[in-house]
Amino acid sequence: MTDIYDKITEISKRRGFFWPSFDIYGSASGFYDYGPLGTKLIKNIKSKWRDYYINKESFDEIISTTIMSEDVFRASGHLDGFEDAMTECNNCNKSFRADHLVEDFTEEQADSLSNQKIYELIKENEVSCPACGGELGEVYNFNLMFKTSIGPGTGRNGYLRPETAQGMFVDFPYLQDTNRGKLPFGVVQIGRAYRNEISPRQGVIRLREFLQMEAEVFVKPGEKNHPSFSKVKDEKVKLYSIDQQEEKEGKPQKIKLEEALKSGLIGSEILAYYIGLTKKFLLDLGIDQSKLRFRQHLDEERAHYAEDCWDAEAKSDRFGWIELAGISDRTNYDLKKHGKNSNQDLRAFDKYKEPKKIEKKVISPNMDKLGPKFKDKSKKIAESLKDIRPEKMEKLLDKEKFEIEIDGEKFKLDDRYVEVEKKIEKRSGERFYPHVIEPSYGLDRITYITIEHSYDEDVLDEEKRKVIRFNKIVSPIDVAVFPLIEDKKLLNKSQKVIDSLDNELNTVYDESGSIGRRYRRQDEIGTPYCITIDHQTIEDNTVTIRERDSTDQIRVKISDINTTINKLTKNKVKFNELTSSPT
RNA sequence: GCGGGUGUGGUCUAGUGGUAGGACCUGAGCCUUCCAAGCUCAUGGCCCGGGUUCAAAUCCCGGCACCCGCACCA
Numbered sequence A: 001m002t003d004i005y006d007k008i009t010e011i012s013k014r015r016g017f018f019w020p021s022f023d024i025y026g027s028a029s030g031f032y033d034y035g036p037l038g039t040k041l042i043k044n045i046k047s048k049w050r051d052y053y054i055n056k057e058s059f060d061e062i063i064s065t066t067i068m069s070e071d072v073f074r075a076s077g078h079l080d081g082f083e084d085a086m087t088e089c090n091n092c093n094k095s096f097r098a099d100h101l102v103e104d105f106t107e108e109q110a111d112s113l114s115n116q117k118i119y120e121l122i123k124e125n126e127v128s129c130p131a132c133g134g135e136l137g138e139v140y141n142f143n144l145m146f147k148t149s150i151g152p153g154t155g156r157n158g159y160l161r162p163e164t165a166q167g168m169f170v171d172f173p174y175l176q177d178t179n180r181g182k183l184p185f186g187v188v189q190i191g192r193a194y195r196n197e198i199s200p201r202q203g204v205i206r207l208r209e210f211l212q213m214e215a216e217v218f219v220k221p222g223e224k225n226h227p228s229f230s231k232v233k234d235e236k237v238k239l240y241s242i243d244q245q246e247e248k249e250g251k252p253q254k255i256k257l258e259e260a261l262k263s264g265l266i267g268s269e270i271l272a273y274y275i276g277l278t279k280k281f282l283l284d285l286g287i288d289q290s291k292l293r294f295r296q297h298l299d300e301e302r303a304h305y306a307e308d309c310w311d312a313e314a315k316s317d318r319f320g321w322i323e324l325a326g327i328s329d330r331t332n333y334d335l336k337k338h339g340k341n342s343n344q345d346l347r348a349f350d351k352y353k354e355p356k357k358i359e360k361k362v363i364s365p366n367m368d369k370l371g372p373k374f375k376d377k378s379k380k381i382a383e384s385l386k387d388i389r390p391e392k393m394e395k396l397l398d399k400e401k402f403e404i405e406i407d408g409e410k411f412k413l414d415d416r417y418v419e420v421e422k423k424i425e426k427r428s429g430e431r432f433y434p435h436v437i438e439p440s441y442g443l444d445r446i447t448y449i450t451i452e453h454s455y456d457e458d459v460l461d462e463e464k465r466k467v468i469r470f471n472k473i474v475s476p477i478d479v480a481v482f483p484l485i486e487d488k489k490l491l492n493k494s495q496k497v498i499d500s501l502d503n504e505l506n507t508v509y510d511e512s513g514s515i516g517r518r519y520r521r522q523d524e525i526g527t528p529y530c531i532t533i534d535h536q537t538i539e540d541n542t543v544t545i546r547e548r549d550s551t552d553q554i555r556v557k558i559s560d561i562n563t564t565i566n567k568l569t570k571n572k573v574k575f576n577e578l579t580s581s582p583t
Numbered sequence B: 001g002c003g004g005g006u007g008u009g010g011u012c013u014a015g016u017g018g019u020a021g022g023a024c025c026u027g028a029g030c031c032u033u034c035c036a037a038g039c040u041c042a043u044g045g046c047c048c049g050g051g052u053u054c055a056a057a058u059c060c061c062g063g064c065a066c067c068c069g070c071a072c073c074a
Helices: A004-016 A036-056 A070-076 A098-105 A115-124 A165-170 A172-178 A242-246 A257-262 A269-285 A333-342 A367-387 A390-398 A443-454 A488-500 A515-525 A535-540 A558-569
Strands: A018-020 A032-034 A067-069 A083-088 A095-097 A140-143 A147-150 A156-160 A185-194 A209-219 A236-240 A253-256 A292-296 A308-316 A320-331 A348-365 A402-406 A409-413 A418-432 A435-442 A455-460 A463-468 A479-483 A507-509 A529-533 A542-547 A553-557
Touching (some): A004 A036, A004 A515, A032 A036, A036 A185, A036 A269, A236 A242, A236 A257, A257 A269, A320 A333, A320 A443, A348 A367, A348 A390, A367 A409, A390 A418, A435 A443, A443 A455, A463 A515, A488 A507, A553 A558
Parallel strands (some): A236 A292, A479 A507, A479 A529
Antiparallel strands (some): A067 A156, A209 A435, A236 A253, A320 A435
16 A cells, blocks of 8 residues: 555655654654755744744743652652553454453443452452453553653653653742732743653654643633634634533534634633634645645543643544644643642632732631640630631631630630630732643644645646645755756856855755756755756756746846745745746 | 564665675765666675574674563553
């Protein structure tokens, strides 16, 4: 079978988009390196993404470590949640989730049980292999995180992060300070994440070491709107909701974001906004709109922390619908967990417009009476009194006398020793855990799909042509320069043309092989324009620009070439609107 | 991790125990006035490691990678 995936893999290895890592020693699945062209492509995709999130949304970018202490992942839930209890059939060797089997066969909630206990339950209830009925082996853990130890000996345990997100959560106190306490604010991170997948087998689609671009938007719980929503409200997106997925004939529907929001299909304006932004971003890269949809996570697949989640999915020729990005509402899950586990205050402070004055009843022990009477016990008594609710205290004081018990000792008290005072407390704001909206992008998959959706074959002079129709903003090479033949005069002119081009333009030079072959070499890696220096150049200082998609050519003066190429690559002018310079 | 299949230069492939061959690509040279032209030359290979054998690309074992199916994918 030769499909687009095979063709892209072949071009990738030969021309340098990506290839298997440490291949000379026999690569391991789930690891890929990016070659020179792939690296440029990724750089361009990152740059477009930063354009959206850093320039337009004004988010901050950080770099956090890829190895983090075990505590981080205990709090985040990855240590337990990322670990599956597995068992294998002794007869047919198939693997199963041990806890799921126990739940299927018995009434037990096996989710949180130890492996030992699950194994006992399997034995007691004679749970057997669902495939062949064979005996099941011992229960073992499989955690998808890569473990390491920090420092020599029995140092602290560390893990390679399974997502870049945690770095932004644990840095929250610093981030809040650098944002001077204001909400909402957003933070992004581009970097590697690691998951020790059981068996990744889909090229760069499922990797053990992969690239993420994640944004975390910290918002007030009740304020999940976005000031720029109007910019995307008329954007039509293909939404595939839970209901549609559960219906037999359910199909995604194309709908304006504003309508999807009004009808409650999308739960909050801010989610709708980032769905719109994600669509625009992906289309900018050249991803095919007809092969793009947003699918809502089903209840059972949604992560423990998420309230609502929509995946941007792209259709791949070989792999079907694959997730490129996930836009989820993580609520206050992460900050709350890290706050509790670290004993640090990860809440935000929301200042009221006007400080609120709250009348409060406060219990006030009279120490000048308590002291002389109860001596060394008086401090403890006072503390116990303060623990009583003011309302209850008022009732107690209505009686002539009341008793409290401390460490088994009883003390008789009355209104001489304690009173309930009314105090006016000034509150200038309140503390709360911000909610997190997380648009998270898988860079490797986006890169692959960008190539796949841009890949095309057409026929030129009865000959098949492989061409990657990259959008100009992502194309690794902007322009190629060729002398028509290897003639000294033409070579010299070519150098002058290259010199006249901006340094920002990615340029290649090629003088070997026939001109047609050189055009094909560039078509195959998606270079949008080729400049050719021919004999006429010597006479009138004009060169030809050849467009990749149409293979049409125009003639331009060398003095105009830099301006023209810049206009073309920045989409300020269309190729077919240009006419050859008068000669 | 399990079962099945596959593994020969960058790519496609011939080779069934006895000197590893071709085509394309790539590079050098010649030729060449715009879309993979031609000629000459060159680089480059039996997935890796063991074993059997006088001799292994070929047979056996193990590993790795890829493909299909199962399982897994917070």
